[in-house]
Amino acid sequence: MSLLEQQNFLARLYTDAALRRAFLLMPEKVGAENGLNEKEVTEIAEIMPEELNFFAESLFWKRLREVEKFLPLTKKVLAGELTEHFREFSQNFNPQTVNKHFEDALEFCRSLSKSKISELSKNVAKFEQKKLEFFGGGQRITICKLDFDIRRIVRQSADSQGESPKRKTKFAVWLRVNRKVKHFFV
Amino acid sequence: MSEDRNQKQNTQKSLGAGIGFREQFRGSVFLNQDKIDFLEITTDHYLDAKPDKLGALKLLKEHFPLIPHSLELSLGSAEGIDEEYLEKVAEIVEFIKPPWFSDHLCFTRSGGVKIGHLAPVPYTKEAVRVFVKNIAQVKSRIKTPLILENITYLVRFPSSEMPESEFIKTILEETDCGLLLDVTNLYINSQNFGFCWRKFLDEIPLERVVQLHFVGSNRHGKRLIDAHANKTEREIWEVFAEVCKRSEIKGAVLERDADFPPFEEILEELETARGLMKIQNLKKVSAV
C-alpha cells in the first residue's frame, strides 16, 4: 500500500467516528468498500484498536478545547451539553482554512441555532457568533438581535446559581470608530 | 551537515530560555521583558493576519528575538507540500528574519481531510523519502534553516521498518536539518510505550539539537498526553538536564497552552531552564 493511500484512509479514520467504528468491526468489508485490497486492510487493521480510538479521541478533545477558547459564554451556558453537541457537529465539518479553530468555532455557533438546546443558549451562541463575525470580518458595524437580556452573562457576573436572564428584546452592537472597537447593548 | 550550515549553527549565540507566545501572556511578557530571553511565535496565528495583528507581531519583534514555529507544513504528507501554506509561512519567516524556524515530523492532512493535529507516520523508507522530498521543497523556498520537532504519538504502526530514533536520525542526516527536541514528547512516548529515553538520546545525532521544547505532561487514563497544561515535572527536567550536558543547545522554549498558572510560575520555570543551560556552559569553561 502506498503511503499516500494509507494516509488518505488514516486521515478519515482519525476524524470520522462512524467509519472508525465500522472498520474496527468489519475491516475487510469496510476496507473493500473504500478501495483497499486485502494486504492494505491488514496493514491498517494491525494498528491496535485501543490506540486508534485513543488517538482519535485525543484529536476530538484538542479540537474542542481550541473551540472553547473562542466561546467562553456558550461553554458556560451549555455546560455539560457542549461536548455532546460539538461531537455531533465535528462529524460533519472539517475546517479548511489557516484559521481552523476560528472557523470551527464560528461554524459550531451557526450549527447551534438548529440544535435542540434552550432558547437562552441559542441566544448566547448567536451573540458569540456575531462577535466572531465582527472581529473576523472587519466590518464597521455588527448588530445582533437577541430575545434575552444576556448582559449579566456577558459581563461574567451571572453565576450558575444566579437568576436566569429575562426574556426581553435587546440589540448587541459592535462598532469600529477610529480603529477602536465599541461594544454596547440597546 | 554542510560546513556552512554547521558553522552557522555552531556560531549562533544561544538565545537562552523563552516561552511559546500566547495572547494571554501579552501583558506579562512586556512587563517581564528582562526575564524572557526570546519568544517562539506560532506562525499559523499570523497567516492571513489583518494589519492590527501584524502590527502586534511587529511590536513583539521590536522587543524580543522571535522564532517562528509552524504547525501545518505537514512535512510527512505523501501528497506533498501545500504551496499556498508554504508561501504564507515564508512571508512570516522573511518578516521576522530569525536564525531558524521549525515544524514537526508528522503529517496533518491527506486527501482533503485536515486531521486537526500532528499525526505520526510509519517509520519506513518510503516515509523518509517523502520527508526528504517535502523538506527540499521547503528549503528551496525558505533559506532560513528549518529544524524538525519530534512529536508524541498514540498510535504505532506494525508496518514500521525501523525505530523512531533511526527514522529521525536518517531524516536529519538526509535533509541536513537541525532537531527541535521536545523533551516532554520524548518523555511521554518513553512512558507510554516503555522505552528508555537515555537510550533514545544515545541513538539520535545530539550534535544536531538546536532547540528544546519543555512543559509538564498530563495523565489521561493510563496514558500520558501532551496537553501543555502542567508544570514541568522532575522527570522531564531530568531529560532536559541530560540533553544540556550532551548537546550544545541554542535555546529552550516553555510551551504552555492551557490551565495558565500565575506568570511567576512561568518565570520560575525559565529560571530553572536557564540554570540547567548555564551548567553546561560552566562545565565547558572549567574543561578549558
Ligand SMILES: [Fe+2]
Ligand atoms: Fe513541542
